[in-house]
Amino acid sequence: MESFIYQQEKEMLTFIEKLVNIDSGSHDKDGVDQVGHILEENYLSLGFHVKVITQENYGNHLVIQHKEAINPNIVILAHMDTVFPKGTALERPFNIEGNRAYGPGVIDMKSSQAAVLYAIKALLNEGHEGYKKIKIILNSDEEIGSPTSRSLIESEAKGMRYALVMEPARKDGSLVTARRGKGNYTLIVEGKAAHSGIEPEKGRSAIEELAHKIIQLYELSDHENGISVNVGLIEGGSSANTISDHAEAQIDVRMKEMEQVEIIEERLEEICSTTEVSGTKIVLEGEMNRPPMEKNKKTRALLRIIQDVGDEIGIEIEDTATGGGSDASFTSSLGVATIDGLGPVGGNAHSDKEYLEIPSLVERTLLLATIIKRLSQDK
Structure with missing residues (x-):
């Protein structure tokens, strides 16, 4: 699986470029829906069912699971919206300088969208059926507090065992286990x-x-x-x-x-x-x-599993707390074991210097795919 993912790096960057060069600010319904349509087409091509939750004022939300899904117990959260106004992508489109890629929303969180999609492709390529145990929720309004998607996330995540939230990892690669x-x-x-x-x-x-x-x-x-x-x-x-x-x-x-x-x-x-x-x-x-995302007993147990996975593939996993908010708070408050910051490594989100550390793209995609493999085996 590792070699497959590394072979996809160029393709993944091309996919991220496509998403980054579409303005998708939270209040830009057309732009968010354009991103959503691209993602929908890609998941449909992999044999997944995509349920579109239509919104009047914001972009539509997507709930995705494989057609042969068997009692999914892992929910993956990733948002499609950014904080940038319409026209930003034209002013400073996706570009690569050295080992970093730049552009509006490149790390928060269009690279994470690529990581989820290609982690699933890796599982399909390997013939591992972990993809049948996941449900993916892609929402359109996270950057403004998830006003229309909170109830959707809570209803779809209720009863799940694990929640993997694809906000970017911290600059030092740490995952997030607590949020205010x-x-x-x-x-x-x-x-x-x-x-x-x-x-x-x-x-x-x-x-x-x-x-x-x-x-x-x-x-x-x-x-x-x-x-x-x-x-x-x-x-x-x-x-x-x-x-x-x-x-x-x-x-x-x-x-x-x-x-x-x-x-x-x-x-x-x-x-x-x-x-x-x-x-x-x-x-x-x-x-x-x-609500606060607290580092509780369930979160600590899930972190230990992820750290074991990291050791297995040669990635040292540290965790941290942050004051910023995310949809991880919703799943955590439901009692679902939740880990955030599972996206690639980058920094300067919400600014004109936002970047992705390119080497982390395949590394964190491999980590996610291997986590899904491990968690899908739990009874």
């Missing part, structure tokens, strides 16, 4: 406008109230225990000489453990239940949209 949960909120303050020079006493400043709330929100952070609150965007007011009648803030909340979610939600409600500036009103909108 994430919440997005908007705090809206309504006040009363007045001229700041003529009759300021008649005004009720929404900005002043928001300033009090921002300080209280930051006091919720407890970095030692993995809790962080960040007010990343604020806006309000109409002019310097007008008491502001409207202000709002965008809030990012992160937490390490599930038990922290309820505590944080209660504190947010408490902070927003009263005002410091009389006559102002507060509305808090939003939710915790990704």
Whole structure:
């Protein structure tokens, strides 16, 4: 199997180039669906059934399994969307410099799409039926929090034994065994406008109230225990000489453990239940949209299996935790043993310097194929 995968490197890079040169930002339905159509055609040609979950505003999601699948117990998650606006692929298309490939979405995660597809091709070439034990979910909105695919992932992953999530490996090659949960909120303050020079006493400043709330929100952070609150965007007011009648803030909340979610939600409600500036009103909108991915007993057991596989094929496997979110949180919170970061190695995702370490492409494809072989043998 190893020699087969290494022989496919050039073909894999050509496939990645094709995907990278298609704009597929989360809000670009046409572009994401174009990527999805290419992937659908490739899986159909390998004897897989592809169920298309049609979406109105975002790209369609794909649920893929072999026509002869036998009680799949491994779910593989990979997203088709990127963070880049339409036109980016034309401005800086796929290119190779030395041992690195560059382009929008090359590592997050179009190279992972190639790794999954060619891992399956390797299993088919070898005649190993591990491909019958997997279900693949390709979603179109991961980069914006999976608003339409979360329920799909949870329903399809329920009852699975293992979840392999194809976010890229860290720069040092580490897999991801823990992620912080994430919440997005908007705090809206309504006040009363007045001229700041003529009759300021008649005004009720929404900005002043928001300033009090921002300080209280930051006091919720407890970095030692993995809790962080960040007010990343604020806006309000109409002019310097007008008491502001409207202000709002965008809030990012992160937490390490599930038990922290309820505590944080209660504190947010408490902070927003009263005002410091009389006559102002507060509305808090939003939710915790990704639960934490905790490094639990099941995850540790799966990691040991993957490390054994790595030893078998000569790849040293380390793991790490990260504050960023991914769909791994959804499978982990269901009690499914979940490992993330199983894609190729690269870096600078979401930037104009995003890259793939080309030597890691075949290496991590071999790792994935061998993991599927090993896990598919579990009863």
